[in-house]
Amino acid sequence: MKRIKKTAILFWIFLQAGTFTFAGGLAMLPLIQKGVVDKYKLMDEETFSEQVALSQTLPGMIALNCAIFVGKTCGGVLGAIVTGVAVVLPAFLAMLAAVSLLNILPKDNPRVIGAFRGIRAASAALILAVGIKLSKKSIKSLFTLGIALIAIALIIFVKISVFPVVIAAGVAGIVYFIFYEKKQIKENIK
């Protein structure tokens, strides 16, 4: 009985997080923390922070990764399935509704066309803004700047698929890490 209740609480917390956050998963994290750590005390803050940090490092949607971490910690594999479904479900349903609405919109009305052109300009700007914000965090050396610029060039000019770009960047990171670390250790010995 207790397990069922815990799973239900997890479902409820993540359903709320999935429903009431807009424009990206990062905004969900405080809401999840409030439910899981502060209100229902399902896990301690330290574990939660560690899992949040890992959620951002690992591939995939940050909110979903966080949901799986927390779900597994608090309720085992069943918990992870419940939290994952709860966090994605609102996005799925909302998008289905939105696509249906989009089809009803009078697409040849000049006002509607104008509004969409305005929104497109804003969306392009918001993506660039995310890029700028992230670059402040993760571009700190000539090496990281080089990787970012090469990635941009490969995608825009060579029109290469993103998968080899990401994998190649990771391999370059490993090579750099090994050589750089070795140099550091040698310098320390001197």
Added chain:
Amino acid sequence: MTELIKLFYTFFKIGIVGFGGGYAMVSMIMTECGKNFGLTMDKFADLLAVDLIIPGPIGANAATYVGFITSGFWGALVATISISLPSYLVVLTTMYFMDKFKSSTLLNGFFRGVKPASVGLICAAAIIMGKEVLINQNMKWVDIFSNPIGTISIIPLIIFIGCVVCEVRFKVNPILLTVLAGIIGAVFVF
């Protein structure tokens, strides 16, 4: 049926290399689905507009959208599940090898290279979208040098710059910016 398998394959791959969260994944969806599903820039711009306004992790929203416009409800379901599955594999494996994970030179190096690459992907997506939105139809970006005023659409440019500044410098809520941009577009039909 083949469409569904293609959807599964593409979104599963995006889930695996989706480092950097929702915005990086949306950038990948944009470059990959243009090639594989003929997702036009117009359709993608609609996706972004809706994505920012409706609830949920934007990666899940985007998968639902592309799945729906390619193969209806089942396409939406397949795309959403296949972009989410890799998170389960990755997170559960990470939890299993937690201690080794933290001290691994290979993984640390890999992440070091991948992070700036995902910034590059996001910026590339912003540039591709920006080119589409800011440059008048029937013009190419090289025309900027010969005929700058005829090539660039002025109102989208103002919205674009305004949004980047508001978002990066003053941290204005992105939903508010999206709605305002829509209103400006509808009022000054351009």
